[in-house]
Amino acid sequence: MTSLPKTQRAWRVVTQGLPKDALRLVTDLPMPTQLEPGRVLVKVEAAALNPVGYKMMRLLPNFLAKRPVTAEQDFSGVIVNRNGTKWADGDAVFGLLGEGSMAEYIAISATQLAHRPTNITPIQASGLGVCTLTAYASLFKLGQLEEGQSVLINGGSTAVGAFATQLAKSKGAKVTAVASGKNEEWCRKLGADEFIDYTKVDIALYLSKNPPATKYHVILEAVGTADPSLYAQSEKYLQPGGVFVSVGPQPHGVRELPMFGRLLFNVLFPGWMGGVSRRWTLVTVHKDGEILEKISTLITEGKVKPIVDSVFEFEDALKAYDRLMTSRATGKVVVKVISDTE
Numbered sequence: 001m002t003s004l005p006k007t008q009r010a011w012r013v014v015t016q017g018l019p020k021d022a023l024r025l026v027t028d029l030p031m032p033t034q035l036e037p038g039r040v041l042v043k044v045e046a047a048a049l050n051p052v053g054y055k056m057m058r059l060l061p062n063f064l065a066k067r068p069v070t071a072e073q074d075f076s077g078v079i080v081n082r083n084g085t086k087w088a089d090g091d092a093v094f095g096l097l098g099e100g101s102m103a104e105y106i107a108i109s110a111t112q113l114a115h116r117p118t119n120i121t122p123i124q125a126s127g128l129g130v131c132t133l134t135a136y137a138s139l140f141k142l143g144q145l146e147e148g149q150s151v152l153i154n155g156g157s158t159a160v161g162a163f164a165t166q167l168a169k170s171k172g173a174k175v176t177a178v179a180s181g182k183n184e185e186w187c188r189k190l191g192a193d194e195f196i197d198y199t200k201v202d203i204a205l206y207l208s209k210n211p212p213a214t215k216y217h218v219i220l221e222a223v224g225t226a227d228p229s230l231y232a233q234s235e236k237y238l239q240p241g242g243v244f245v246s247v248g249p250q251p252h253g254v255r256e257l258p259m260f261g262r263l264l265f266n267v268l269f270p271g272w273m274g275g276v277s278r279r280w281t282l283v284t285v286h287k288d289g290e291i292l293e294k295i296s297t298l299i300t301e302g303k304v305k306p307i308v309d310s311v312f313e314f315e316d317a318l319k320a321y322d323r324l325m326t327s328r329a330t331g332k333v334v335v336k337v338i339s340d341t342e
Contacts, residue, residue: 104338139164
């Protein structure tokens with residue numbers, strides 16, 4: 001095994017707040033020394049940001065988040081200590097942690113990794129973990145989407161939505177994407193068959209008046225909005241037995257809490273009590289290396305392509321968060337942990 005340093009650089013969440021206040025770049029974080037059985041040591045090449053990262057920084061108090069902790073989940077890198085697992089030192093991998101990918105080295109379960117496809121770079125691979133697993137679980141585990149069925153993706157230009165579009169098309173399903181009109185061409189290039197511009201119409205009202213000839217089998221709400229209207233009217237455009245899958249409503253302030261309350265009412269109360277007679281479910285991400293390997297195969301076959309919005313140097317991670325927080329990123333915002341990473 002290559003000689004390793006005793007300390008490393010990492011971006012640590014040290015307090016509650018926005019990234020500019022919550023994050024600190026440390027240069028003396030101790031290296032993982034004793035690896036538990038089943039865990040490997042990975043030298044991180046690139047890490048990708050997820051919106052949930054900065055939202056949890058802002059919302060969770062320190063005692064609940066158990067800070068300080070190293071930021072983020074997604075990464076790509078190279079195994080430097082296989083620790084008796086199926087992997088080999090030098091294997092190029094990608095995956096996700098519960099937290100801690102914004103560091104030079106990470107210890108991780110061997111089951112949370114997949115081989116990096118040879119036709120993509122470490123930067124492209126770094127953002128595959130959370131978003132592809134979220135999209136896969138939403139469509140196929142929860143939605144049971146099959147060939148010939150249809151899905152509505154609200155948030156087609158989000159990272160989750162973009163991967164969901166590609167995964168649905170790889171299955172032979174029909175995709176309707178909802179996004180801003182400026183992203184229509186981009187969504188269609190990813191495979192969207194139909195497109196709705198939310199800046200021009202109220203989506204729930206539009207679909208209520210113009211339901212598809214065959215109602216959707218799955219609706220994926222990939223924006224994280226607390227607005228209950230799309231689900232509240234879904235009986236008009238979602239099939240009986242269909243499922244409304246949400247990445248999780250995320251109120252952005254006190255003013256949105258009433259909307260969140262209405263959504264809870266619609267979800268918890270049956271139709272005869274004023275609720276909605278369509279199933280609503282929340283997607284959760286399981287760190288599943290086997291599914292990541294399926295994603296890796298689809299990428300190798302050219303059926304799914306990684307999507308990178310922008311790339312920042314490790315020292316410029318706060319600028320990367322600034323980009324992510326604009327909500328205008330189309331694809332993943334990536335931080336290079338090794339400066340010459342491609």
